[in-house]
Amino acid sequence: MTNRASAGRIAAHVVMIGLSFLAIFPVYWMIQTSFRAENEIFSGGLFPAVPTLKNYTDVLAAMPMLRILGNTVVMAGATTLAQVATGLLAAWALVRWRFPGGALARSLIALSWLVPFQVVMIPNYVLASKLGLLDTVTGLVIPNAAAAFSVLVLYNAMRGFPREVIEAARMDGAGNFRILAEVVLPNLSAPLASVSILCFISAWNDYFWPLLLIRRMENSVVQIGLQFFMTQEGNDWGPLMAAATLASLPILALYLVLQRQVVDSFMKSGIR
Amino acid sequence: MIRRHFLALALSTTLLAGGFAPAAQAQMAPSVDQPVTITFYNYNLASAGLGREATLDLIARFEAANPNIKVEPIAAPSNEVLSRVQADMVAGIEVDVAQLVFRDLIYAAEQLGAQPLEDMAGEELAAHAAGFVPNGLALGEVDGKTYGLAYVFSTPVMFINGDLFRAAGLDPATPPRTWDEVKAAGIAIAEKTGKHGFFPGAYGPIDGTFVYQSIVMSNGGGKVRDGNTLTFADKDQADAVAMLRDLMDSGAHARIDVGAHMDTFASGNLGMFLFTSAVLSRFETAAKDNFELGMAPMPSFGDKPTAPTNSGSAIFTFSEDPVKQRASWELMKFLTSDEAYSVITSQIGYLPLRPSTVEDPRYLKDWMAANPKFQANIDQLDRLTPNVAFPGPNYRQVENMMKEAVTEAVFGNGDPREVLKTAQDLAQPLMPQD
Numbered sequence: 001m002t003n004r005a006s007a008g009r010i011a012a013h014v015v016m017i018g019l020s021f022l023a024i025f026p027v028y029w030m031i032q033t034s035f036r037a038e039n040e041i042f043s044g045g046l047f048p049a050v051p052t053l054k055n056y057t058d059v060l061a062a063m064p065m066l067r068i069l070g071n072t073v074v075m076a077g078a079t080t081l082a083q084v085a086t087g088l089l090a091a092w093a094l095v096r097w098r099f100p101g102g103a104l105a106r107s108l109i110a111l112s113w114l115v116p117f118q119v120v121m122i123p124n125y126v127l128a129s130k131l132g133l134l135d136t137v138t139g140l141v142i143p144n145a146a147a148a149f150s151v152l153v154l155y156n157a158m159r160g161f162p163r164e165v166i167e168a169a170r171m172d173g174a175g176n177f178r179i180l181a182e183v184v185l186p187n188l189s190a191p192l193a194s195v196s197i198l199c200f201i202s203a204w205n206d207y208f209w210p211l212l213l214i215r216r217m218e219n220s221v222v223q224i225g226l227q228f229f230m231t232q233e234g235n236d237w238g239p240l241m242a243a244a245t246l247a248s249l250p251i252l253a254l255y256l257v258l259q260r261q262v263v264d265s266f267m268k269s270g271i272r
Numbered sequence: 273m274i275r276r277h278f279l280a281l282a283l284s285t286t287l288l289a290g291g292f293a294p295a296a297q298a299q300m301a302p303s304v305d306q307p308v309t310i311t312f313y314n315y316n317l318a319s320a321g322l323g324r325e326a327t328l329d330l331i332a333r334f335e336a337a338n339p340n341i342k343v344e345p346i347a348a349p350s351n352e353v354l355s356r357v358q359a360d361m362v363a364g365i366e367v368d369v370a371q372l373v374f375r376d377l378i379y380a381a382e383q384l385g386a387q388p389l390e391d392m393a394g395e396e397l398a399a400h401a402a403g404f405v406p407n408g409l410a411l412g413e414v415d416g417k418t419y420g421l422a423y424v425f426s427t428p429v430m431f432i433n434g435d436l437f438r439a440a441g442l443d444p445a446t447p448p449r450t451w452d453e454v455k456a457a458g459i460a461i462a463e464k465t466g467k468h469g470f471f472p473g474a475y476g477p478i479d480g481t482f483v484y485q486s487i488v489m490s491n492g493g494g495k496v497r498d499g500n501t502l503t504f505a506d507k508d509q510a511d512a513v514a515m516l517r518d519l520m521d522s523g524a525h526a527r528i529d530v531g532a533h534m535d536t537f538a539s540g541n542l543g544m545f546l547f548t549s550a551v552l553s554r555f556e557t558a559a560k561d562n563f564e565l566g567m568a569p570m571p572s573f574g575d576k577p578t579a580p581t582n583s584g585s586a587i588f589t590f591s592e593d594p595v596k597q598r599a600s601w602e603l604m605k606f607l608t609s610d611e612a613y614s615v616i617t618s619q620i621g622y623l624p625l626r627p628s629t630v631e632d633p634r635y636l637k638d639w640m641a642a643n644p645k646f647q648a649n650i651d652q653l654d655r656l657t658p659n660v661a662f663p664g665p666n667y668r669q670v671e672n673m674m675k676e677a678v679t680e681a682v683f684g685n686g687d688p689r690e691v692l693k694t695a696q697d698l699a700q701p702l703m704p705q706d
Contacts, residue, residue, distance in 0.1 A: 041538075042535065126362060129360075233550050
C-alpha cells in the first residue's frame with residue numbers, strides 16, 4: 001500500500017469518525033440530560049455532576065409511560081401488518097392480471113401518495129367519531145391500513161419476478177393465492193423487510209392523527225406523550241429527555257436486530 | 273408549525289363551507305337538578321406540571337361543590353386546542369366549555385358560536401364580575417358583549433439576573449424602569465460580562481403577541497388595528513419597534529434564536545427578560561444555586577404610563593342545551609372565583625382576576641408575603657389593557673404577518689418603519705372589509 005493510499009484511508013476515517021460523532025452526540029446528550037437534576041439542566045459539562053433518576057420517576061409518575069409504549073408498539077405493528085398485507089394484495093392484483101383501467105388504478109394509487117394526510121384527516125375524524133373509534137388504537141390504525149408507498153414498492157418488486165415461474169406453478173395446478181403465498185412471497189423477503197421497517201418507523205413517528213383522535217393519556221402514543229413535557233411555559237427538559245430516551249429504546253432495539261435490513265431499506269427505497 | 277397552520281386552515285374551511293353559524297340563544301336553566309356531564313377543553317391539562325395539577329385540583333373542588341355536574345376534561349396543547357374544538361364541532365360532538373387563547377377571541381365569538389354571556393347569564397354576569405380588576409370583563413369582549421371570561425392570564429414582567437447585574441456594576445435592587453435605562457443596562461451587561469443584555473419575548477414562537485402589543489401600546493396608546501384597518505405601522509407603533517431595533521443595534525438587545533429566550537435566561541446567560549409571569553416558578557427552579565432571580569414591572573417610554581396587556585386564555589361556553597348552559601356557567605363562575613384564583617395564582621403563577629384575594633388571609637395574603645417578587649405583576653393590574661385580537665377568518669395569518677414583520681424590523685438590516693409599512697400593506701387585504 002502506498003503512502004498516498006494510506007493517507008487517503010486515514011482521511012476517510014477521520015471524516016467518518018467526525019460524522020459518526022455528529023450523529024451520536026445528540027443521542028448522548030439526550031441520555032446524559034435525562035440524568036441531570038432540574039437546576040443542572042443548563043450546565044455545560046459532559047456528565048451530570050450528581051446523576052439522578054428523578055426525571056425517570058417523574059415521567060413514570062406523570063404518565064403511564066409503559067402503557068403508552070405498549071400502545072405505540074401495537075399501533076405501529078398493526079399499521080405495518082395492515083399496510084404490508086394490503087400492499088401485497090394490491091401489488092399482486094396489478095402484476096398478475098392485465099385488466100382495463102389497471103394502469104389508471106396504478107396511477108391513481110401513485111397520485112394518492114401526493115395527498116397530505118391532513119387533507120383527509122377531518123373527514124376521517126368525522127367518520128371515526130360516527131364509528132365510535134375515537135380514543136382507540138383501532139381508530140389510529142384503520143385510516144392508515146393502506147399505503148400507496150407499500151403498494152408501489154411491492155408492485156415494482158413483483159414486476160421483476162419471472163412470469164415463467166408463475167406460469168409453471170399455475171400449470172402444476174396452484175391457485176392464485178397459493179402462487180402468491182408459496183412461490184412469490186418467499187422470494188420477496190428483502191422488499192418486504194424494507195417496506196415493513198419503513199412503515200413501522202413512519203407509524204411510530206405519526207403525530208397529527210393521534211393528536212386529533214386520542215383524548216386520554218392512557219390511550220395515547222409516545223409522540224403525544226413527549227408533547228406532555230413541552231408546555232406553554234417552556235419545556236421540562238429533564239423529564240422530556242427521560243421520556244425521549246424511553247421512547248427511543250424500542251426503535252433502537254429494532255435497529256440493532258435489523259441493522260442490515262434497515263440500511264438496505266433506506267438505500268433501496270430512498271430516505272423518507 | 274406549517275402543518276399546524278394547515279390543520280387550522282382545513283378546519284376553518286370545513287366550518288365555513290358547512291355554513292357553521294352561531295346557534296340560536298336558548299334560555300339557561302335556573303339550576304342543575306339532574307346529573308349532567310359537560311366537556312371542558314383545556315390546555316393546561318395537556319402538559320405535565322403545576323398547571324395540570326392545579327387544573328385537576330380545581331375540577332375536583334368544583335365537582336365536590338356541585339355533585340350533579342360531572343366535568344369531562346379534554347386535554348389539547350395550547351396551539352392545538354382550537355383545532356380540537358373545531359374538529360369536535362364538525363364531528364357533532366358537544367363542546368361545552370373551552371379554554372382558548374385571547375388571539376382566538378373574535379373567531380370564537382363570530383365563527384364558532386361562543387355564547388354571549390350577557391344574553392345567557394343576564395344579571396348574574398354583572399354580579400359575578402363585581403370584584404374583577406378594572407377592564408376584567410373587557411378582556412373577553414367583542415362588540416360590547418362578553419364571550420370569554422379571562423381565566424389564566426398574566427402581564428409582561430421583567431425578569432432580572434441579579435448576578436449579571438452585579439458583575440456589570442449595576443444594582444439589581446433598582447432595575448431599569450424606562451427603555452433608556454434598559455439600553456444602558458443591556459450595554460453594560462453585554463460589554464462587562466460577555467453575556468446577553470436584554471430580550472423581550474415579543475417575537476414568538478409561543479404566547480401570541482402580548483409582549484409586543486404591551487410595548488406598542490405603552491408608547492402613547494396606539495393599537496395594532498383600528499376596527500378593520502391595520503395600524504401597526506403607524507407612527508407611535510412603529511417608533512416602539514424602532515426603539516427595539518435601536519437596542520439591537522447598540523448591543524443591548526440579544527441576537528438569539530427567538531424560540532430560545534426562556535432557555536437562554538434560565539441558563540443564566542441573559543440579564544433581563546421581558547415575558548409572562550407564568551414562567552416564574554420555572555425560573556425559580558432554574559435559578560436555585562445558580563443565580564439570583566429578580567422581577568420588575570415592564571419598562572416605560574419615559575414618563576408615559578405602561579399598558580401591560582394580557583397573555584394567556586379565557587374560558588368560553590358553546591353549550592346549547594339549557595341545563596348544560598347552567599352547568600357550564602357554574603363551572604365558569606367557579607374557575608374565576610376567589611377560591612380558584614388562590615389556586616391559579618399560587619400554584620401556576622398567573623394573575624388573580626380578583627385583586628382583593630391578595631389582601632385576604634383566606635386566599636393569597638400569606639402566599640404574597642412569601643413571594644414578594646410577584647408584587648411587580650400585581651402592581652400592573654391597574655393598567656391592564658386588553659390584548660387586541662384580529663377579526664375575520666384570516667386572523668392568524670394577519671397576526672403572523674405582523675409578528676414576522678416586527679421580527680424582521682428588529683433583527684434585519686432594513687428601515688424598521690418601512691418593513692412594518694410593507695407588511696401592513698400586504699396584510700390589509702386579509703382583513704374583513706368594512
